[in-house]
Amino acid sequence: MASLVSHPDEVRVISKRFGQGATDIDRYLELDGYKAVQKALGMGADAIISEVKNSGLRGRGGAGFSTGMKWSFVPKESAKPKYVLCNGDESEPGTCKDRLIFEHDPHAVIEGVMIAALAVGARTGYIYVRGEYRYLLVIMQKALKDAYAKGFLGKNIFGSGRDLDIYWHGGAGAYEVGEESALMESLEGKRGIPRIRPPFPAVVGLWGGPTVINNAETLAAVPHIILGGAEWYSRLGTPKNGGTRLFCLSGNLNKPGVYELPMGYNLKKMIYEVGGGIPNGRELKAVVPGGSSTPVLLPEEIDVPMDFDSVAKAGSMLGSGGVVVLDDTACIVKFALRTMKFYRHESCGWCIPCREGTDWLEKTLSRFHAGGGVKKDIDNIYYLSENMLGKTFCPLGDAAAMPTMAFVKKFRKEFEDHLDGKPCPFEKAGVAEQQPVLA
Amino acid sequence: MKFSDEFETRFAEMITHYPTKRSALVPTLLYAQDEIGSLTGEVIAELAQRLSLTDLEVRNVISYYSMLTTKPRGKYNVQVCTNIACMLVGGEDLLDHCKKKLGVGNKGTTADGLFSLEEVECIGACSWAPAVQVNYDFHENLTNAKMDQILDSYKKKGTQ
Secondary structure, eight states: OOOOOOOTTOOOSTTTTTTTTTTSHHHHHHTTTTHHHHHHHHHOHHHHHHHHHHTTOBOTTTTOOBHHHHHHTSOSOOSSOOEEEEEEOOOSTTOOSHHHHHHHOHHHHHHHHHHHHHHHTOSEEEEEEOTTOHHHHHHHHHHHHHHHHTTSSBSSGGGSSOOBEEEEEEOOSOGGGGSHHHHHHHHTTSOOOOOOSSSOTTTSOGGGSOEEEEEHHHHHHHHHHHHHOHHHHHHHSBTTBOSEEEEEEEESOSSOEEEEEETTEEHHHIIIIISOOOGGGOOEEEEEOSSTTSOOBOGGGOOOEESHHHHHHTTSOOTTSEEEEEETTOOHHHHHHHHHHHHHHHOOSSSHHHHHHHHHHHHHHHHIIIIIOOHHHHHHHHHHHHTTTTOSSSTHHHHHHHHHHHHHHHOHHHHHHTOTTOOOTTSSOOOOOOOOOOO | OOOOHHHHHHHHHHTTSSSSGGGGHHHHHHHHHHHHSSOOHHHHHHHHHHTTOOHHHHHHHHTTOTTOOSSOOOSEEEEEEOSHHHHHTTHHHHHHHHHHHHTOOTTOBOTTSSEEEEEESOOSOGGGOSOEEETTEEEOSOOHHHHHHHHHHHHHHHHO
16 A cells, blocks of 8 residues: 655645545545536536546646547547547556555546546446556456446446446556557457557557547546536646646655646656655756656756646656656666666567667666776667657657667766776676677 | 366456457456466466467467466565666665575575565556565565565465
């Protein structure tokens, strides 16, 4: 059970029911549960979509695409069944927010899936929970069972004449499955190899039917939007970035934790006030603002509002809300190496630029960090990364490339300091095996 | 091939959830592994037959997912996260400590079969780092001393 934190600047929407016992369906009902879906039933599909569009809700998985817009791409008429798929395969390093949502408010996710299904005309939804989160899958299984027992799911929900089924599904360990097309492959019982787009899932998705795929946090926000209204929700954030989001603060911080803050909350303030600043009298060295795939920011770059557009303007991405803070004892080469080791491990090997790129990058960074670097490695690291960007079916190649390019660009001096047979200046010499130099 | 009644009830229900039988494969493999200890040839053949797949198709899926294994692990699989958030606050030291304490390397199993050790990627405990999962249980905000207590308590549980 992950511990909860709080800060006076928090605006609790998604986390409103955390610690309130809302896994119990009767308690959830006391806390305004399943009211939003009943309201949505009276609104009709178009009104739901326009409400969500106007709320400024954007995908919390990382891409930040307008949720209402995504829903509107699903064709009204379809010969094949339509589906809603909740992406609870949280695995982006630095991100631990969906865990809290499933642990404390599973019915909000179910209700979000129900509303999405009403909006796009789907009669079946799936909630995919990552394999490592077994205790959360157990919570979700019970929540679904309880919702069926109350008659909220199944035939003729709330006397509307509409049928709606929602099922749980569990993963078995794969970062790439968090990518929407790989997620569908996994749900269909296959290796999580991404699909080429177009066609997009909204047109050809699960078993060939139109499919809406949203992050668990995105769907958990939906019932609040329907009940509170688009205007209220959008005003919590900044223009074009409605609402709040769960920020996962981690790394070298006095008060790490998951905090719900308005979109556009200042990053510097987030680190020094909400997160309590850097411990042990150390200085800030760098911040990864939105999970391991997002380009690093320097201390002079963090006076930035945390919304999708502002962080993009600052040269990075808001991503999945994982804010990882590095103090001045951290070695950037080592950090880049650990990041790459992850992507090499998770690359499925389907696209050659990613398969070869992540492998060469891990080998090069490993040798480089251990003191076996040569000058041209620095440019090679950048070049290898650049050659993965935009050249793969799914964004895993980009996710490996973007942070690495930023590390080289912003910390070239630190890479140079590792040269000439010098081991990492930040730690005792490692004994990594000597890897080949790319010709 | 005999699974528990709980497994069978779950399986029978699960295959009604999808338009194709094979969709139940990934979660079913994990549940089967949890009961049998690993995905043996017998388990693979059984599930392949139930889902109208070939053994090879099932093996092909198994090799993709990091939690699935055809080789038995220890009774308690100690999974230490060393990814970025954990690394910054001592995840690697914790892994080294576990290696010494258990006397095994990464992916090794103790001679008594009680523990296996694995360095894993992000387990979604970044804000409570460094973190370890023992089988499915999370242990967070760890120190070497806390880790010792945790390992001792599993040892006690496992040898009772």
